[in-house]
Each structure stands twice: as structure tokens, then as C-alpha cells.
Amino acid sequence: MLEIKQLSFSYGNDSVVNKVSFSVEKGQVISIIGASGSGKSTLLKLIYGLLDADSGELFWNKKQILGPKFHLVPGMDYMKYLAQDFDLMPYVSVAENVGRFLSNFYLKEKANRVNELLELVEMTEFANVKAKLLSGGQMQRVALARVLALEPEVLLLDEPFSHIDSFQKNRISRHLFDYCKKKGITVLFTSHTPDEALMFSDEIIVMQNGNLIEKATPNQIYNFPKTEYIARLTGDINVIPTAYFGKSDGNVLFLRPHQIIISYDGFEAQVVKSYFKGNGFLLKVKFCESELFVNAEKDYFGKIKFKIKNLT
Numbered sequence: 001m002l003e004i005k006q007l008s009f010s011y012g013n014d015s016v017v018n019k020v021s022f023s024v025e026k027g028q029v030i031s032i033i034g035a036s037g038s039g040k041s042t043l044l045k046l047i048y049g050l051l052d053a054d055s056g057e058l059f060w061n062k063k064q065i066l067g068p069k070f071h072l073v074p075g076m077d078y079m080k081y082l083a084q085d086f087d088l089m090p091y092v093s094v095a096e097n098v099g100r101f102l103s104n105f106y107l108k109e110k111a112n113r114v115n116e117l118l119e120l121v122e123m124t125e126f127a128n129v130k131a132k133l134l135s136g137g138q139m140q141r142v143a144l145a146r147v148l149a150l151e152p153e154v155l156l157l158d159e160p161f162s163h164i165d166s167f168q169k170n171r172i173s174r175h176l177f178d179y180c181k182k183k184g185i186t187v188l189f190t191s192h193t194p195d196e197a198l199m200f201s202d203e204i205i206v207m208q209n210g211n212l213i214e215k216a217t218p219n220q221i222y223n224f225p226k227t228e229y230i231a232r233l234t235g236d237i238n239v240i241p242t243a244y245f246g247k248s249d250g251n252v253l254f255l256r257p258h259q260i261i262i263s264y265d266g267f268e269a270q271v272v273k274s275y276f277k278g279n280g281f282l283l284k285v286k287f288c289e290s291e292l293f294v295n296a297e298k299d300y301f302g303k304i305k306f307k308i309k310n311l312t
């Protein structure tokens with residue numbers, strides 16, 4: 001189990017990670033989301049032992065994780081960390097980059113392992129290409145294969161798919177998380193892509209201004225967000241005063257576009273714009289003083305009527 005206790009870190013006077021505590025079970029996949037600058041990357045670096053915390057403690061299986069003050073070479077053997085800059089060796093081949101940390105004693109096993117990992121990230125055909133000749137997305141895939149090479153117990157991934165095109169991203173991310181689940185590797189990854197965090201995480205951690213403000217399942221985060229900030233991080237959201245529906249409790253509702261259903265009766269709204277989404281349309285509609293986003297199967301113009309799923 002990974003245990004983070006009251007971890008704090010500042011750059012000068014700027015508090016970047018503030019009394020963060022949480023724990024992660026072996027084999028769990030946890031995503032860390034939050035606005036740019038909220039402290040996600042710094043948190044990963046602290047966990048890996050690249051930075052010395054100002055206060056607080058970290059443990060993996062009850063063993064303390066210590067920062068660079070205590071290590072000649074920062075970082076822990078049982079963990080691998082994939083930074084946003086990939087850290088590849090530019091003048092050697094893709095295969096050599098992936099096998100960089102593997103023993104040369106059993107050459108056949110090493111070659112098999114490298115091949116297996118290159119298949120996982122769909123880079124087999126580039127095995128003999130020098131890393132410096134790759135595109136950003138290809139480099140990221142090689143870097144992913146490399147951090148898996150020694151089968152770490154804990155994998156820390158900082159925006160691991162950010163450079164990979166959407167054509168391959170879904171497939172490669174599914175391969176990677178399936179592999180980690182199968183091997184029982186504990187994964188913490190940061191992401192700015194709601195789908196990634198929602199699809200692959202057992203739980204999502206939400207950071208805001210250095211504070212951990214929520215740790216919950218994707219379902220809880222998506223369907224029952226506690227704040228507008230949390231709601232907005234995981235997709236389009238409509239924030240609607242309940243007064244618009246004749247209530248006087250002074251609350252607001254957080255509604256996803258799919259929770260607003262176009263119907264023959266109900267509340268009336270005016271279509272402002274329609275966006276084609278492939279599997280349907282996203283309508284921007286004017287309702288009272290707000291602009292709402294509504295999912296629709298077909299394109300609409302003019303006035304529509306809508307109901308809200310489960311409105312009590």
C-alpha cells in the first residue's frame with residue numbers, strides 16, 4: 001500500500017502541495033486531475049522521491065520513501081516515473097532505449113521483453129530507429145515501454161498520452177492499463193483528458209491550488225460532483241439555479257448535457273448553436289438567463305422543450 005501523510009512542499013514562498021494525505025492499495029489505478037499549476041506533477045515528483053518534502057511522510061508497504069537529501073541517485077527502485085520530457089537517449093535505437101535498464105546477462109530474454117513492450121505500445125516497426133528521429137507521440141510511446149521494462153511495483157505517469165494522436169491514444173492506453181491491472185502494478189497518472197481519468201481509474205484525486213479536495217470513484221466524480229470546479233474538470237457541465245425550475249432553496253444544479261432530455265413538453269429553451277459530434281449533436285440553448293448544453297440525437301433549430309432526468 002502507498003501511504004501519503006500530510007505531505008507539503010513549497011517553491012520558495014509558494015505552497016505547491018499542501019498537507020496532502022491519501023492512500024492507494026496495491027494494483028489500484030489512480031488518476032490525478034486538476035487545473036494547470038494545481039500541483040499534480042509536483043505531487044508525483046514528491047512520491048517518486050525527486051523532491052524533498054517540507055513536511056509529511058510517504059510509505060510504500062510501510063517502508064519510508066525518502067527524497068534526494070537521503071539518496072545519491074534520487075528515485076526508488078520499485079517505482080518508475082515517466083516525466084513529461086520522456087528522458088530518452090536520442091542517439092540510440094528505440095529497442096536500446098526500452099532495454100536500457102534490462103540486464104545484458106540473458107540477451108534472448110532481454111530481446112523478447114523489449115519486443116513484448118514494443119508490441120504493447122505499437123512501436124515494433126521502429127525498433128531500430130534512433131530515438132531522435134521519432135515524433136513526439138512516438139517518443140512518448142517508447143518512454144512508456146521503457147518504464148514498464150523492469151516491471152515496477154508502482155508506476156507514476158505524468159500526462160502519459162498527451163503527445164499521442166487520438167487515432168492511437170485509446171488503443172494504447174487500454175493496452176497499458178490492461179497490462180498494469182494484469183500484473184498488479186499500482187499506477188498514479190496525471191491527466192487533462194476527462195475520458196482517460198474516467199475510463200481507467202479506480203479512483204480519481206482532484207487537486208486545487210495544491211490541496212487535495214476530492215478522492216472518489218469516477219462515477220461519484222462525474223455524476224455527483226461536489227463543486228463546480230470538480231464538475232468542469234470531467235466534462236461539459238450546466239450550472240443552473242434551481243430558481244429557474246420554480247424552487248426557492250437558493251441552490252444550483254450541476255447537470256451534464258445528457259441529463260437534459262429533449263421532449264414534447266417541459267421547459268422551453270431557444271437553440272443558439274448546434275455542434276455535430278459524430279454520434280449526435282451538442283446543442284447550445286438559451287434557458288432563462290443561462291446558456292445550457294444539451295445532447296440531441298438530431299439537429300434542432302428554433303425552440304425546443306426539455307425535461308431533466310431525475311429532477312425532484
Ligand SMILES: Nc1ncnc2c1ncn2[C@@H]1O[C@H](COP(=O)(O)OP(=O)(O)OP(=O)(O)O)[C@@H](O)[C@H]1O
Binds near residue numbers: 011034035038040
Ligand atoms: N521548478 C520550479 N520552480 C518554481 N516553481 C515551480 C517549479 N515547478 C513548478 N512550479 C510551480 O509549482 C506550481 C505547481 O506546478 P505543477 O507542475 O506541479 O502543476 P501541474 O498541476 O502539474 O500543472 P500542469 O497541469 O500544467 O502540468 C505551479 O505554480 C508552477 O508554476
